[in-house]
Structure formats: C-alpha cells, structure tokens
Amino acid sequence: MATLDRNSQLCPNCRKLISRDEPHCPYCKLKAPGSWWKNNLMIGNLHDPDQVIKLIIGVNIVMFILTLLLNPRGTQMAIDPFSFLSPDNRSLLLIGATGTIPIDSLGRWWSLISANFLHGSLLHIIFNMIALRQIAPLVIAEYGMPRMFTIYLVGGMGGFLLSYLAGVRFTIGASASVCALIGAALYYGKSRGGHYGEMIFKQIGGWAIGLFVFGMLVPGINNWGHGGGMAAGALIGLLMGYKERSREKLNHKIIGAICVAASAITLVLATGTAFYYRFF
Numbered sequence: 001m002a003t004l005d006r007n008s009q010l011c012p013n014c015r016k017l018i019s020r021d022e023p024h025c026p027y028c029k030l031k032a033p034g035s036w037w038k039n040n041l042m043i044g045n046l047h048d049p050d051q052v053i054k055l056i057i058g059v060n061i062v063m064f065i066l067t068l069l070l071n072p073r074g075t076q077m078a079i080d081p082f083s084f085l086s087p088d089n090r091s092l093l094l095i096g097a098t099g100t101i102p103i104d105s106l107g108r109w110w111s112l113i114s115a116n117f118l119h120g121s122l123l124h125i126i127f128n129m130i131a132l133r134q135i136a137p138l139v140i141a142e143y144g145m146p147r148m149f150t151i152y153l154v155g156g157m158g159g160f161l162l163s164y165l166a167g168v169r170f171t172i173g174a175s176a177s178v179c180a181l182i183g184a185a186l187y188y189g190k191s192r193g194g195h196y197g198e199m200i201f202k203q204i205g206g207w208a209i210g211l212f213v214f215g216m217l218v219p220g221i222n223n224w225g226h227g228g229g230m231a232a233g234a235l236i237g238l239l240m241g242y243k244e245r246s247r248e249k250l251n252h253k254i255i256g257a258i259c260v261a262a263s264a265i266t267l268v269l270a271t272g273t274a275f276y277y278r279f280f
Helices: 036-040 049-070 089-095 100-106 111-117 122-143 145-165 175-192 194-217 223-240 250-279
Strands: 008-010 017-019
Touching: 049 089, 049 111, 049 122, 049 145, 049 250, 089 250, 100 111, 111 145, 111 175, 111 250, 122 145, 122 175, 122 194, 145 175, 145 223, 145 250, 175 194, 175 223, 194 223
Parallel strands: none
Antiparallel strands: 008 017
C-alpha cells in the first residue's frame, strides 16, 4: 500500500496533495495549509456525512440523558407518550432552556444555542432526530458540511430569537434547527428549479406542511420557533449559496468551525454549571 511522504499532506481546503512547507496551496491558494489549526479545527475535514449526522444525534441523546440525571425524581414516567420520560422544567432551565424567562430574568442569551440540543420527552427527541436523519443528508449534499452546520445552529438560534421576541416564555428542542435545514432545502429547490429542484421543493414542502399541521393540532408546540427557523435557514441559504452557485470557500469552513466550537463550549459550560447548582 502506498503511503504519503511525511512532508506531504492533503490541503485542508481543496484536498489536493501538497507539501507541508508550502506558504500557499498551489491549487486553492489557502494560506499556510500546513498549520495545525487548519488541519485539525476546520470542519471541512469531516467528509463522512453519515458519521457527522450520527455525532449530532449522539450529542442530543447525551444532553437528554444528562437532563434526566439532573433530577431523576422529577422525571415523568406517565403512560402518555407525549410525556413519557419528561425531565422537569427546573432541570431544563438549569441546563439551558431558552425563552423570555431564562433570557430576561437570568440574562441567559447563550441559551439560544443550548436549547437546540435539549428535549422535553422521549417522543420529542425521537421525532426530531428522525427528521434530522432524513433532511440533513440532502442539505450536506447541496451545501456542504460547513454550511450545513451554520444553517443548523444559526438557523435554530434565529428561530428561538423570533419566539423570544414573540413572548414565548420557555422553550427547547432541535426542531428550530431542523426547520432551518428545511428552509435551506426549500430555498435550494425553488432557486435551482428544473425537474430535480421541483422534486426537492415538493418533497421538503411536505415536511414543512406536516410540521405546520402538527403545530396547529398539538398544544405546546413552538410554532414561532418553527417558522423562524425555516425563515432563517432560507435566508442563510440565500446569503451563503449552495454548491452549484458558490463553491465551498475558506470563510464557509471558518464560520462552520466557529458554530461547532460555540455549540461545544456552550453545552459543556451549561452542563457543568447545571450539575454544580443541582448537587453542590
């Protein structure tokens, strides 16, 4: 099996074989392609969409379990599927729920990030993760990994920000982020046009209609977050572009890496402070 020379590497931006000592990549002109941070922190290096989606789902599952562990006695074990394995509101507030109560009373603006990874019941997280598993591969395929991360996090924050401005007192869930992916996919389908674009628009439009109907029929659904997430996702898709109109650039990867880092730091700090206030 052939091996790379120790002085050679793949450019972290364009994935062409280059020398580590190159001041600029001769293919894409990336500055200092051999630097440590560009080879280890640029999320464009994550090339397996399936593994990335599993990682996001895994983070949501871990956060759900941690929320239950914050107050096991407060966990609802009701037969009602909408309430089964539901953490109590105090645990959710401690670990990063958002809304007018956490933001206005506690100044927790960072909860616009953490709330995207929290869920109120077993059925809640199952539904959102199924939707994520269905929609994220399409967004990754058409926008690339870094832009997908940006759409997912910033779009989710946009959805929760709109619900905060609308006066929603307490809210959580990955559905705002999932709706941002839906919004980006809808924009892609409508913008691209043609048979493929129309097919994408109709297919993803079915998800959007289903979420709207679900939100109208089931009490307690944050429709402001859903609508805001879709609008934010479509806007980010417009501003950043998709692969066919705008090739993946370094700034896309940097913004995506910032989103990943912000999510990781926020969740670690939120979990640490939550368990400290709960048990110490």
